[in-house]
Each structure stands twice: as C-alpha cells, then as structure tokens.
Amino acid sequence: xxxxxxxPAPNARNAPDxxxxxxxxxxxxxxxxxPAAQPRAARRPRPRVWRGAVLALAGAYFLLPVLASFVxxxxxxxxxxSFEAYTQLLSADGFTxxxxxxxxxxxxxxxxxLLLAVPALVAVRIGSPRLRxxxxxxCMMPLVVPPIALVTGITTVLRWGPDHLSRTxxxxxxxxxxxxxxxFVLVLAYTVLALPFVYRSLxxxxxxxxxxxxxxxxxxxxxxxPYVVLRVLLPNLRAALAGAAFxxxxxxxxxxxxxxxxxxxxxxxxxxxxxxxxxxxxxxVSVLSLLITWLLLLLLSRAxxxxxxxxxxxxxxxxxxxxxxxxxxxGKES
Amino acid sequence: xxxxxxxxLSKGTAGGTTRRxxxxxxxxxxxxxxxxxxxxxxxxxxxxxxxxxVTRTDPVSGATRLTGEHLARSLQGPYLGSLxxxxxxxxxxxxxxxxxxxxxxxAVVTSRSQALRGATLTASGVLANFGGVPLAxxxxxxxxxxxxxxxxxxxxxxxWNLYSFTGLTVVYLYFLTPLMVLVIVPALxxxxxxxxxxxxxxxxxxxxxxxxxxxxxxxPSLLGGFVLLFGTAFAAHATAAALVGGSVPLVTLKIADxxxxxxxxxxxxxxxxxxxDMIVIAGLVMAVYLPLQRRSxxxxx
Numbered sequence: 001x002x003x004x005x006x007x008p009a010p011n012a013r014n015a016p017d018x019x020x021x022x023x024x025x026x027x028x029x030x031x032x033x034x035p036a037a038q039p040r041a042a043r044r045p046r047p048r049v050w051r052g053a054v055l056a057l058a059g060a061y062f063l064l065p066v067l068a069s070f071v072x073x074x075x076x077x078x079x080x081x082s083f084e085a086y087t088q089l090l091s092a093d094g095f096t097x098x099x100x101x102x103x104x105x106x107x108x109x110x111x112x113x114l115l116l117a118v119p120a121l122v123a124v125r126i127g128s129p130r131l132r133x134x135x136x137x138x139c140m141m142p143l144v145v146p147p148i149a150l151v152t153g154i155t156t157v158l159r160w161g162p163d164h165l166s167r168t169x170x171x172x173x174x175x176x177x178x179x180x181x182x183x184f185v186l187v188l189a190y191t192v193l194a195l196p197f198v199y200r201s202l203x204x205x206x207x208x209x210x211x212x213x214x215x216x217x218x219x220x221x222x223x224x225x226p227y228v229v230l231r232v233l234l235p236n237l238r239a240a241l242a243g244a245a246f247x248x249x250x251x252x253x254x255x256x257x258x259x260x261x262x263x264x265x266x267x268x269x270x271x272x273x274x275x276x277x278x279x280x281x282x283x284x285v286s287v288l289s290l291l292i293t294w295l296l297l298l299l300l301s302r303a304x305x306x307x308x309x310x311x312x313x314x315x316x317x318x319x320x321x322x323x324x325x326x327x328x329x330x331g332k333e334s
Numbered sequence: 335x336x337x338x339x340x341x342x343l344s345k346g347t348a349g350g351t352t353r354r355x356x357x358x359x360x361x362x363x364x365x366x367x368x369x370x371x372x373x374x375x376x377x378x379x380x381x382x383x384x385x386x387x388v389t390r391t392d393p394v395s396g397a398t399r400l401t402g403e404h405l406a407r408s409l410q411g412p413y414l415g416s417l418x419x420x421x422x423x424x425x426x427x428x429x430x431x432x433x434x435x436x437x438x439x440x441a442v443v444t445s446r447s448q449a450l451r452g453a454t455l456t457a458s459g460v461l462a463n464f465g466g467v468p469l470a471x472x473x474x475x476x477x478x479x480x481x482x483x484x485x486x487x488x489x490x491x492x493x494w495n496l497y498s499f500t501g502l503t504v505v506y507l508y509f510l511t512p513l514m515v516l517v518i519v520p521a522l523x524x525x526x527x528x529x530x531x532x533x534x535x536x537x538x539x540x541x542x543x544x545x546x547x548x549x550x551x552x553x554p555s556l557l558g559g560f561v562l563l564f565g566t567a568f569a570a571h572a573t574a575a576a577l578v579g580g581s582v583p584l585v586t587l588k589i590a591d592x593x594x595x596x597x598x599x600x601x602x603x604x605x606x607x608x609x610x611d612m613i614v615i616a617g618l619v620m621a622v623y624l625p626l627q628r629r630s631x632x633x634x635x
Contacts, residue, residue, distance in 0.1 A: 146586070
C-alpha cells in the first residue's frame with residue numbers, strides 16, 4: 001500500500017453513511033452489473049456537474065452519427081422527405097444475393113466452429129486436462145494475427161494451386177473452395193477468426209457448470225457417454241452456445257477485409273461497391289445493419305445476464321471475458 | 335489414431351460423442367479435429383507468410399533462396415511511412431480513447447443510478463462491436479463532405495476534413511472509447527470505498543489518494559486497456575478502407591494495395607513482409623497485455 005503521510009491532527013471526517021457494502025459488492029452476482037449501492041462521501045456537489053457534463057458529451061458523440069445518418073437517408077436536399085432509400089433496397093441489384101451469401105456463410109461458419117470447438121472443449125474438461133493449454137493456445141492464436149495479414153497468407157496458399165498443384169487431385173479442391181457462388185475458403189477463414197470468441201464463450205459457460213459432478217452423477221445413474229454429452233452437458237451450455245453463435249454471426253455479417261481482398265462479394269463488400277452510385281442507399285443499409293447488429297447484441301447481453309447462467313463466485317469474470325471477447329470483433333473487423 | 339482404438343472417432347461428430355467404456359483414455363480424440371483444423375487453416379497460411387517474407391523464388395529457374403530484401407523493403411520509404419502512420423494513429427486513438435473511456439467509466443461508477451450503469455455497459459458492449467464498413471458510412475453521412483452536420487454547421491469552412499488523419503481519429507474513437515469503458519469499469523469497481531476512507535482518516539487529500547492509492551492500483555488495468563486499444567486500432571482495416579481508401583498512409587491499406595496489385599506487380603512478397611511486421615507488432619502487444627491483465631485481476635476479487 002501507499003506511503004501516506006499521517007498528520008498529527010486526526011482528520012475524523014468519516015463518510016457519514018458507509019456500511020460495509022464493499023464486501024457484498026465484491027461478491028456481486030454474475031454478469032449482472034448490480035453491485036450494492038456504493039455510498040460515497042458526497043463532499044461537494046461539484047462532481048455532479050462534472051459527471052453530467054461527461055455523460056452528456058459522450059451521449060451526444062455516440063448518438064449524433066446514428067441520428068444524422070438517418071436524416072441523411074430520408075432527407076433529399078431540394079425534395080424534402082422521402083423513404084426511397086429504404087423502399088428501393090429490396091429491388092437493388094445484388095442486395096438479396098449478397099445478403100443471402102453472407103447469411104449462408106454465417107450459418108456454415110457457426111456450424112463448423114461449434115462442431116470443432118464443442119467436442120474439443122468438453123473433452124478437455126472431462127478427460128484430457130493436459131491438453132487444455134494446447135487447445136487454448138490454438139484457439140487464441142488468431143487474435144495475434146490481424147485479418148489483413150491472414151489474407152496475405154491465404155492468397156499465397158491459394159496461388160500454390162495453379163502454380164504447383166495443377167496435376168494433383170488437390171487442385172480440384174482448390175478450385176472448389178473458391179467457387180464464387182459459395183466460397184468455402186471464406187468459411188475456413190472466418191472459422192479461424194471466430195475461434196477465439198467461441199472458445200472464450202464456451203469456456204466461460206463450462207466454467208459456470210460443475211462438469212465433473214454432472215458427469216459423475218449422470219454416469220452413476222447409468223447414462224451412456226453420448227447421453228451425458230448431448231442431454232446433460234449441452235443443455236447447460238445453451239446460453240454459451242447462443243452467445244458464440246451470435247458473435248460469429250455478427251462477425252461474418254460485418255466482415256469486409258478478407259472477402260474483398262479475395263474477390264468475393266458478401267454483404268459488407270456489396271455496401272462498399274454501391275456507395276459510389278447510391279450514396280444514400282449505402283448509408284441506409286449501414287443504418288439498418290447497425291440497428292440489426294445492436295438488436296442482436298442486446299438480445300445476447302440480455303441472454304448472457306440471465307440469472308440462471310450466473311453462478312456465485314464467477315463475479316464479473318464472465319462479464320470481462322465476454323466484453324473483451326465481443327470487443328475483439330470490432331478490432332478484427334474495423 | 336491409436337491402433338488399439340476400437341471405436342475410431344469419425345471426424346465432426348457433434349458433441350464429442352466418442353463411445354468410451356471408461357473415462358479418459360481416448361477423450362483427446364475429440365480435440366483432434368480442432369487441432370487439425372487450426373494446424374491446416376491457420377498454420378499453413380501463417381507459414382506461407384513467414385516463408386514468403388524471407389525467400390525469393392526466381393521465376394525462370396524456379397530456385398528458391400533466402401533473402402532479407404523483402405523485410406528490408408517493407409521497412410523503407412512509403413512502407414515504413416505507412417507503418418509509422420499506423421503506429422501513430424493507433425497510439426493517439428488509444429491514448430485519447432483511453433482517457434475518455436476512463437472519464438465515462440468513472441462517471442458511471444460513481445453515480446448511484448443502477449439504470450445508468452446498466453444502460454452504459456450494455457451500450458458500450460454494443461458500440462465496441464460497431465466497427466467496419468457501416469461505421470465509416472455513418473460518419474460520411476454525418477460529417478463527410480455532404481454530411482448532415484457538415485452542411486448545417488459549415489464545418490468545411492472551419493477546415494474540417496473527415497478523410498484525413500484527424501478524421502480517422504474521430505471515427506476510431508467511436509469504437510475504442512466504449513471498449514475502454516468495458517475494460518476499465520471492473521477495475522474502478524475494485525477501488526474499495528474503505529481505501530478512500532482509510533486514506534482520509536490518515537489525512538490524505540483527494541490528490542494524495544489518487545497519487546498513492548488509486549493510480550497504483552489501477553495502473554495495470556489502465557496500461558492493459560491502452561495496449562488492447564492500440565492493438566485493435568492497429569489491426570483495423572475495413573473502416574479506413576471504406577473511409578479514406580488510401581489518402582492516409584496506414585499499413586493495412588498498403589497491404590491491401592500491394593495484394594490487389596494496385597502498385598506494381600511482384601509486390602506480393604513485400605505484402606507478406608508487411609504482414610509479418612504487423613504480426614510481430616501485434617504479438618508484442620499481446621505479450622504486454624496478457625501479463626497486465628493477470629496482474630490487474632489481483633484487485634478484482
């Protein structure tokens with residue numbers, strides 16, 4: 001602790017109303033940001049002004065672009081209000097195709113990521129604890145590689161196809177994964193990008209469940225191993241699975257870097273491609289995708305803060321891990 | 335696969351449904367698909383980056399030899415300028431975003447309103463995710479050349495330009511500040527009221543409390559948050575690409591240019607070398623961040 005200068009005259013200005021709330025706060029429940037009230041010695045009313053100013057400025061900065069974007073899409077200078085930018089969306093060239101492609105990629109990525117991660121994490125929990133650091137490092141490594149750097153590697157590997165492998169059966173595979181109708185190579189790349197978030201989500205979920213006890217209880221009641229995993233463990237991970245799926249969906253829908261540099265056109269790339277000719281429409285799509293993403297993430301944070309998924313003792317840790325996990329999405333894709 | 339395995343695990347069975355008669359011996363098989371996948375789809379591209387960055391293949395003879403020229407070129411001239419530009423932008427946005435994030439977080443933590451706190455944390459979680467293309471267009475519609483606010487307030491006359499270093503800074507803060515709020519709120523919560531009371535009882539003023547108690551406790555979290563923001567801004571590409579498209583020298587934009595052949599042919603190896611530079615910097619960032627995160631967890635019990 002710090003070296004504080006004791007003064008001879010004891011400064012007996014205790015906080016007037018401070019019960020031992022902090023201990024209760026330290027053991028607050030799960031991801032619910034609900035610590036007990038923290039009475040602080042309110043010495044001067046000045047902090048009030050300061051706090052209000054900070055929050056007002058922050059609110060203005062964060063709300064302004066959203067509101068202004070909406071105004072931009074509906075107000076045509078010289079014509080007044082028109083909702084054309086939104087009504088013409090569905091008939092816009094490429095809108096449905098790119099959106100469906102993005103959704104398809106997202107579905108495939110979610111399926112692949114979960115199929116890879118769930119067995120591995122459950123296995124690490126119930127039988128092979130020594131593998132744990134290996135699995136963790138393998139899942140977390142993609143955080144260190146920016147997507148743009150990963151793309152340079154992927155393009156290099158894909159160029160090996162025509163250069164070196166044209167006489168081998170592998171070449172057909174290389175062509176197949178780059179089919180523009182459904183570029184499976186993107187699914188592979190997105191799965192790599194999504195693994196860290198999925199790993200953290202599932203790891204937090206598994207940590208909140210007493211896996212050994214559940215497994216032993218189920219086994220001693222005569223349940224088979226598949227039954228234990230499918231009917232006992234997975235239902236307990238429902239929130240974590242939903243969280244992982246949501247995050248992956250948000251990541252894939254917003255992903256621009258890898259898709260554009262590999263020459264495919266899912267949703268985000270399409271938005272950029274029309275921005276020159278239809279500025280208003282590109283902003284309209286941005287506003288919509290923003291609102292939809294917000295809605296999804298709000299649902300996710302609601303799901304994540306359900307008291308059922310919180311366990312005492314896991315204070316704030318899930319909150320931290322989940323927030324840093326979600327935050328990485330913006331990092332990967334901004 | 336072990337030869338004694340009577341029930342070989344078919345790859346990709348859901349939920350790790352390996353049939354085992356007893357616990358333990360073959361569970362590792364369920365982790366195998368994941369390890370194989372990351373080895374293939376992540377390891378090979380990574381190896382290709384490293385290999386391509388330090389070798390040169392003669393197009394005529396097909397001979398490959400080691401060379402340092404790509405890495406050397408990636409650290410010269412416009413490439414070096416883009417690396418420096420990226421580091422400058424990331425450091426500036428991480429610093430400003432960090433300070434603003436701490437101010438907002440402190441305002442929320444010291445307020446007694448639970449509703450405000452919940453709303454701020456939820457909004458931060460959402461906003462920290464809002465990067466990429468839509469963010470760029472939202473800002474173009476707001477303070478771009480024909481943006482709503484630009485027209486109303488005549489910002490252009492005041493010398494405002496969104497498509498510049500300053501403009502990018504303002505845009506990046508939109509997702510970096512909420513990220514800092516998320517990182518730092520738990521740490522600010524960890525400052526126990528008792529510590530402040532103890533400091534006051536010993537006669538410390540507000541400044542002394544922060545100087546000797548508050549900041550030392552918060553230091554790892556603050557530094558860790560800064561490093562995380564730096565890494566996030568450094569790796570960002572989509573926002574900058576949709577916004578400035580190359581008028582601001584950033585390493586991510588340079589790599590994209592080199593890859594799409596906008597500069598010269600034969601730049602792929604320099605792109606790989608730049609990618610390697612980025613991975614090294616991002617790796618250093620993570621190497622700083624993880625220990626700091628562990629250290630800051632000490633006070634959050």
